[in-house]
Amino acid sequence: MSQRHTFSADARAGQAHLRIMSTTDLHMQIYPYDYYGDQTAHSVGLARTAAHIVAGRKEATNSVLVDNGDFLQGNPMGDFAASDRQNGRTRPHPMIAAMNALRYDAGTVGNHEFNFGLDYLKWVVSGATFPMVSANLIETRGASPLQDTPVLAPYVILDRDITDGAGASHKIKIGFLGLLPPQIMTWDRAHLSGKVSTRDIMQTARAYVPEMKRNGADLIVLLCHTGIDDVLEYEGMENAAIPLAAIDGVDALVTGHLHMVFPSPQFDHIAAIDSRNGFIHGKPAVMAGTGGSHLGLIDLMIERDGDTWKVIKSGTDVRPISTRDETGTVVPLVESVPEVIDAIAQDHLDTLDFTHRAVGRTDGPLHSYFSLITTDRSMELIAEAQRRYAVEALAETEYASFPILAAVSPLKSGGRGGPENYSSVPAGTLALKNVADLYPFPNRICAVRITGALLLNWLERATTVFNRITPSASDQMLRSPLAPAYLFDVLFGVTYQIDLSQPARFDGAGNIIDPTAHRIRNLSFDGAPVTDEMEFIVVTSDYRANGGGRFPGADGSTVIFEGHDLSIDILTRHISAHGVTSAHSNPNWTFCSLGGTPVIYETATAAQNHLDELNHLTVQDVVKSPSGFAQIKLIL
Numbered sequence: 001m002s003q004r005h006t007f008s009a010d011a012r013a014g015q016a017h018l019r020i021m022s023t024t025d026l027h028m029q030i031y032p033y034d035y036y037g038d039q040t041a042h043s044v045g046l047a048r049t050a051a052h053i054v055a056g057r058k059e060a061t062n063s064v065l066v067d068n069g070d071f072l073q074g075n076p077m078g079d080f081a082a083s084d085r086q087n088g089r090t091r092p093h094p095m096i097a098a099m100n101a102l103r104y105d106a107g108t109v110g111n112h113e114f115n116f117g118l119d120y121l122k123w124v125v126s127g128a129t130f131p132m133v134s135a136n137l138i139e140t141r142g143a144s145p146l147q148d149t150p151v152l153a154p155y156v157i158l159d160r161d162i163t164d165g166a167g168a169s170h171k172i173k174i175g176f177l178g179l180l181p182p183q184i185m186t187w188d189r190a191h192l193s194g195k196v197s198t199r200d201i202m203q204t205a206r207a208y209v210p211e212m213k214r215n216g217a218d219l220i221v222l223l224c225h226t227g228i229d230d231v232l233e234y235e236g237m238e239n240a241a242i243p244l245a246a247i248d249g250v251d252a253l254v255t256g257h258l259h260m261v262f263p264s265p266q267f268d269h270i271a272a273i274d275s276r277n278g279f280i281h282g283k284p285a286v287m288a289g290t291g292g293s294h295l296g297l298i299d300l301m302i303e304r305d306g307d308t309w310k311v312i313k314s315g316t317d318v319r320p321i322s323t324r325d326e327t328g329t330v331v332p333l334v335e336s337v338p339e340v341i342d343a344i345a346q347d348h349l350d351t352l353d354f355t356h357r358a359v360g361r362t363d364g365p366l367h368s369y370f371s372l373i374t375t376d377r378s379m380e381l382i383a384e385a386q387r388r389y390a391v392e393a394l395a396e397t398e399y400a401s402f403p404i405l406a407a408v409s410p411l412k413s414g415g416r417g418g419p420e421n422y423s424s425v426p427a428g429t430l431a432l433k434n435v436a437d438l439y440p441f442p443n444r445i446c447a448v449r450i451t452g453a454l455l456l457n458w459l460e461r462a463t464t465v466f467n468r469i470t471p472s473a474s475d476q477m478l479r480s481p482l483a484p485a486y487l488f489d490v491l492f493g494v495t496y497q498i499d500l501s502q503p504a505r506f507d508g509a510g511n512i513i514d515p516t517a518h519r520i521r522n523l524s525f526d527g528a529p530v531t532d533e534m535e536f537i538v539v540t541s542d543y544r545a546n547g548g549g550r551f552p553g554a555d556g557s558t559v560i561f562e563g564h565d566l567s568i569d570i571l572t573r574h575i576s577a578h579g580v581t582s583a584h585s586n587p588n589w590t591f592c593s594l595g596g597t598p599v600i601y602e603t604a605t606a607a608q609n610h611l612d613e614l615n616h617l618t619v620q621d622v623v624k625s626p627s628g629f630a631q632i633k634l635i636l
Contacts, residue, residue: 002058007301007313011061011165014304015312018162018174019060020221021053022288022296023067024256025110027074028081029291030098031348032336035076035355036423036437042332043418044291046098047341048321051334052295053102056319060299062162065102066176068256069110069225071095072124074291076436077347079568080354082116085123092127094347101343104130106156108178109137110225110257114188115442118151118195131156133178133223136204138197145199145207154178154208157217172302172309175217177208179224181238181257186547190444190562201226201240202233202247209249218309219251219302227258228280228287231271242272245280251311252298253285259416261294261318262287278316286316290416294318328419328605328628355433360575362430364582366438368423369607370614371410372465372479372488373634375587378423378438379408383492385574386567390447390539393561399449399537403525405493407458407540411440413485414602419628422604430580435572445563445570446545452534454553456520459496460505461551462489463519469500469636471594478599478634483508487549491538492588494530497521499592500599500636510550521592541567587616594636602629 007017023046032045042048057063072078072095081093092100099107107130113121125132135145135154142148155177162172182198205222212220227239237243241255260266262285263278272281278298279285286296301313322332366378383406390404412423425434450458465488467480478500479485487508498519505517523530537560538553546556563570598620607630608622618635625631 002055005059005299007299008059008061011301013164013166013168016162016164016170016302017061018219018300018302019056019063020252020254020298020300021056021063021065022254022286022298023049023292024069024225024254024288024296025259025290026067026071026095026292027112027290028072028078028095029075030077030094030340030344032332033348034420035351036433038433041420042330043293043322043420045321045336046292047336048332048334049292049295050102050337050340052319052321054337056295056297062160064105064158064160064174066221066223066254067099067104067107068223068254069108069180070112070256071110072121073112073115073442075440076355076433077351079436079442080351081347082120083354084350085120093124094344096124096127097343098340100129101339105158106130106176106223107132108223108225109134109152109180111181111184111187114184114191117191125152133176134180135178135208136182136199136201137180138199141197145204146211148199151196152178155212157212157215170304173216173218175212175220176223177205177212177220179205179222179226179244181226182236183238183547186556187543189546189556190542200235201237202243205244205247209247213249219300219311220249222250222253224253225256227260228255228262228267228270228273228285229258241285242270242280245283245285250283252300252314253280253283254296254298255285255287258287259290260287261289263316263318284314284316286318288318292321294320324626324628326626328624328626330420330628355431355436357432358429359432359435359572360430360579362425362427362580362582364427365610366423366425366580366582367610368410368413369603369610371413372485373601374614374617375490375589376410377582378425379410379490380492381580382439382567382571383408385571386445386539387493388574389445389563389565389570390537390561393563394447394537399560402449402535402537403493404537404539405491407489407491407538407544409487409489410485412437414604414629415485419604424606427582430575432572435568435575439568439571441567443541443543443567444565445539445567446542446559447537447539447561448545448554448558449535449537449560450553450558451532452530452536453532455491455494455530455536455538456523457505457552458489458538458554459491459520459523460518461510461549462487463498464504464506464508466498466500468503469594469597469599471501471597474598475633476597476599478601480508489540489544489551490589494523494525495588496523497590497592501592501594591636597636599634599636601632601634603632605630607632
């Protein structure tokens, strides 16, 4: 039996407890199922998060449920749904069906909602029984945000009846304003250019919050698909939650985008934040992880103030759906809610059929366990497919004689996704689920023309995923927590070394912090040193080519080719036509020797079954940590 929240128990006449429950970055995780590994997954799934939603409603006298975006893409069910729509699907999108079953009150869109195109998104949201809002996604730009023509409603003011502490019913107007990163125009340029544009998050919020007050909102909650990061405001912010919280009239914030959890100690180092209690500039805020891993809770004690309501007390919480036991094994804390399972039962079965289609064979296992310490065969396979595609596409162009390289980064490599977040494909038949495991994003191919000088800086940017290592010091962590693994681009077609005794030239956001720093050594093409004036074609994703990650030479201005095929389709055709051999070529990059310095590299425990692939490295020890990762001690 759920216990009433103290705000519900303590409210008096003219006071009421309002709970705002939130999900964010669901990324199509509805069933607690890993479609890549064909097994139950205890750490994800809106069906499990729903158990906290049911309990949360019972604990609070008044509640609303909202989603903060990035729900549309992220696993094979999302790919199946997009394919099914092309084949004439008319029933609601599976995520919308699940949200409708849970009676969501409002939602917004994030950056990944555009990965399948604008028309597809419009169809998806048309099936929702609740409003979807986004203020800075616009079809026609006006002289000010209030004069823009938005794609979706910029905000919604929900008229609700709430019950106070004495049992009396009152009217309240709860406003929800939707905001997303303006960088979508870079990340999904192929889908959005010429159709929509975006405005700065801060400029938009400052215009709409007073507008919502004028239109009667008693409370204003920001559904901001943006992270908690930068303290100081600047034009075009991607992660703007901190300055957003300082806007007068904002009562609470639902944040996301970073796939992190707030409140949590992860944010202890940031000014203006109470990371223990969940406040930013004194305003309650939450970030509920990813994949349904947590439910965010903002509890407001509100009181009548003339003809409106004001917040007199607030609190926050994030409730996980799983934990790790003393061995690091994921253990579920809640069970799935049948209403959610039932809502998408057929889509689950159809997704299994979709992902089990055979596309080829591999004579050995493919995985991403060692993608940050040596040349990764799965990344090498993607590079082979992309380079072959580009060579054919550019054969009759002025670029046919240029050296063609491929930039590929680890797409599943632990980190915030946990020790289960790795690609793992066994030897034998390759099904579509395996290809999706190797390349889980609906990116398209682009090619950029860059100089040797830019190529060098591209690689310098990629090395920000590593900590600086002090020679001879003991057991230093190899991987930096400040930069996700998808920033570690490996450039196939050249060879080079990485000297981790040197400082990084770039920070995690792509800003130059030490222009004199050089981690890249002995960069060579075809056996000869790469010079600044040499020119190359680099095949990469449309995300990277158009500025994603802020890599030198990849800001959209250097693009010379844009493919219309999805990268996963290119990879699938390559596998079908050429098969897969697991044999590695010689590693095209290595770490410089640091005189026998030990470093710790975290990976999946299953990596211990593949240590023979590291015979060219010096592995001293492997242990399992309480976090569930295996820790490999390498000697550099």
